[in-house]
Amino acid sequence: MTKRIVITGIGLTSPIGNNLGEMRTNLIEGKSGIAETDIRYMGKRPAGLCDFDEFKYQKKKMRRRGTRAGSIGIYCANEALADAGITVDDSNRNDIGVFIGLTEHGNVETEEEIYQMHENDLDYRLWSIHHNPRTVSNSPAGEITLNLGIHGPHFTVGAACAGGNMGLIQGVQQILLGEVETALCGGLSESPATFGIFAAFNAQGALGSHPKDASLASRPLCETRNGITIAEGGCVYHIETLESAEKRNAKIYGEILAYSYNSDGTDFVLPNSERQIQCMNKALDRANLTVEDIDIVNLHATGTVMGDINEVKAVSEVFNESKNTYINFTKGHIGHTMGAAGALELAGNLPSFEDGIVHPGINVVKLDPNCEMNNLVINKAIETNDIDIILNNSFGMLGINSTVIIRKI
Amino acid sequence: MSTVDVKQVVLDIIADVAPDEDLSTLKSSDALREQLDLDSMDFLDIVMELRKRHKVEVPSEDYSHLASLDSCVAYLTPKFA
Numbered sequence: 001m002t003k004r005i006v007i008t009g010i011g012l013t014s015p016i017g018n019n020l021g022e023m024r025t026n027l028i029e030g031k032s033g034i035a036e037t038d039i040r041y042m043g044k045r046p047a048g049l050c051d052f053d054e055f056k057y058q059k060k061k062m063r064r065r066g067t068r069a070g071s072i073g074i075y076c077a078n079e080a081l082a083d084a085g086i087t088v089d090d091s092n093r094n095d096i097g098v099f100i101g102l103t104e105h106g107n108v109e110t111e112e113e114i115y116q117m118h119e120n121d122l123d124y125r126l127w128s129i130h131h132n133p134r135t136v137s138n139s140p141a142g143e144i145t146l147n148l149g150i151h152g153p154h155f156t157v158g159a160a161c162a163g164g165n166m167g168l169i170q171g172v173q174q175i176l177l178g179e180v181e182t183a184l185c186g187g188l189s190e191s192p193a194t195f196g197i198f199a200a201f202n203a204q205g206a207l208g209s210h211p212k213d214a215s216l217a218s219r220p221l222c223e224t225r226n227g228i229t230i231a232e233g234g235c236v237y238h239i240e241t242l243e244s245a246e247k248r249n250a251k252i253y254g255e256i257l258a259y260s261y262n263s264d265g266t267d268f269v270l271p272n273s274e275r276q277i278q279c280m281n282k283a284l285d286r287a288n289l290t291v292e293d294i295d296i297v298n299l300h301a302t303g304t305v306m307g308d309i310n311e312v313k314a315v316s317e318v319f320n321e322s323k324n325t326y327i328n329f330t331k332g333h334i335g336h337t338m339g340a341a342g343a344l345e346l347a348g349n350l351p352s353f354e355d356g357i358v359h360p361g362i363n364v365v366k367l368d369p370n371c372e373m374n375n376l377v378i379n380k381a382i383e384t385n386d387i388d389i390i391l392n393n394s395f396g397m398l399g400i401n402s403t404v405i406i407r408k409i
Numbered sequence: 410m411s412t413v414d415v416k417q418v419v420l421d422i423i424a425d426v427a428p429d430e431d432l433s434t435l436k437s438s439d440a441l442r443e444q445l446d447l448d449s450m451d452f453l454d455i456v457m458e459l460r461k462r463h464k465v466e467v468p469s470e471d472y473s474h475l476a477s478l479d480s481c482v483a484y485l486t487p488k489f490a
Contacts, residue, residue: 125460
């Protein structure tokens with residue numbers, strides 16, 4: 001890359017914490033944030049919800065006008081700025097960009113309007129005047145700029161469940177292009193607020209459940225896994241050049257060393273191991289690293305039968321020669337946070353640079369023999385001497401793959 | 410519905426449309442926009458809520474009648490008859 005770009009602020013909300021410290025503690029302790037929640041028409045289903053204070057940074061009126069996705073984004077963006085020690089004012093409001101990865105957007109609002117219309121004798125005149133601004137696809141990123149008075153560019157990156165990584169990558173690219181000086185970038189999801197996504201995964205036979213304990217519904221790599229557990233969440237990074245960060249003596253979480261993304265071009269929903277391998281190798285080549293240089297790989301591992309097997313196959317092939325690369329995953333704790341997943345799961349691993357701990361992937365009651373791999377960290381955290389480089393995978397429907405590599409500074 | 414009840418209907422809607430506002434000091438005779446942080450979208454919201462909650466229609470040419478609490482009550486009371 002022509003500029004060295006670093007992470008200097010993290011704002012997040014997840015089913016296991018509303019800041020990085022809380023989330024990290026619960027990741028290491030193996031706490032699940034999944035519980036039963038009422039889903040319209042479908043009754044109680046396991047899901048991951050966030051309990052951040054919506055009004056910490058947003059007026060009630062703006063929350064009423066806006067969306068849950070926007071509210072998550074506003075919370076995370078403000079937390080990221082506070083963490084970075086940045087205040088938006090006339091000196092910088094033109095130079096900050098907002099780039100947010102999404103899996104989907106507008107389903108929550110559209111479902112609600114149709115429901116309300118149905119409850120009111122199909123009177124279309126009751127359709128909300130706020131529907132258009134709520135459902136335009138730049139909405140959550142735009143809400144962040146409205147809240148913060150940011151005048152730099154904003155847009156969302158539609159990238160299915162690779163959205164979190166892709167939002168971060170977009171922020172990096174916009175700095176490299178010179179379009180912005182700094183970026184608020186990452187991903188978010190409000191998916192549990194829409195029954196349609198539950199119904200769709202249910203129809204595909206891919207909605208995670210457990211006969212006795214909702215906290216075990218999300219169990220990637222477990223022999224009895226049966227699908228995705230839908231969750232909400234958000235993670236927004238404040239990124240800037242290393243030069244800028246050093247100049248203001250900012251805390252640096254890590255350097256974004258390389259990234260890559262590609263397309264399967266093969267199937268609407270089934271992943272493609274070959275393209276995942278290609279994606280990881282491309283990022284490693286760009287970073288000029290060998291597999292032995294990578295200390296942690298965070299699997300995308302959603303808990304679907306075929307998705308996990310395909311990914312394990314891909315990661316095993318790439319990292320087969322490495323004796324020191326630990327493999328973990330995050331969705332056992334927090335479920336699948338969709339557009340937030342890539343960014344949120346990366347954040348969960350970043351404190352390893354300081355504490356040397358590799359958090360486990362949890363809920364693996366019995367490891368699927370088809371998912372066995374070297375150095376898999378499951379159910380119990382591992383303490384190591386030194387973690388210097390993390391590789392974060394995030395994949396999505398329609399065959400979109402993304403890899404980000406972060407180095408300790 | 411009495412004028413007192415109609416006034417309460419309007420206040421309830423404003424409380425929902427503008428939840429950050431303190432309505433306890435609202436002067437009935439003064440323009441709402443001079444006392445509250447309301448914009449054109451908020452007034453459309455008020456019209457929508459009147460339709461949704463009370464089946465009361467306010468055509469666009471009559472929006473000016475929603476300027477103050479008093480004018481709202483004077484205009485809407487016959488519609489609640």
